[in-house]
Amino acid sequence: MGRSGLTKGEAMSTQTAKHTPGPWEVQEGAECCFHRGNRYSITLPIDRGITETIAEVWPGSDERDKADALLIAAAPDLLEALETITLYLAEAHAEDKAADHYGDETCSYCEGIKAAEAAIAKAKGK
Secondary structure, eight states: OOTTSOOHHHHHOSTTOSSOOSOOEEEEEEEOTTOOSEEEEEEEEEETTEEEEEEEEOSSSHHHHHHHHHHHHHHHHHHHHHHHHHHHHHHHHHHHSOGGGTTOTTOHHHHHHHHHHHHHHHHTTO
């Protein structure tokens, strides 16, 4: 297990994830109901144009809605990348420093690793 609390297998594998695996895509829908603007659906492509809806962003501010939908759709990729980067950064940093150094509040690497670990925990509901 690496300093980040993840094994390489955990950091590299989305098969053990509880969320729907990516890649997710954004589809723009037509105006809906009494709302003005377009609805954005975050979907998982299944087969030949068939998709599973993961989430929807309802109209409000069209520019912000689309940005929110794109960020949500990128979430599985961002989580996997952050887990991998955190694991390797923690391991590389541990090789440079004494074992008791990890977690030092004055170290920007340690602070970055802790921030990444907190974001990963938030994404996993921990």
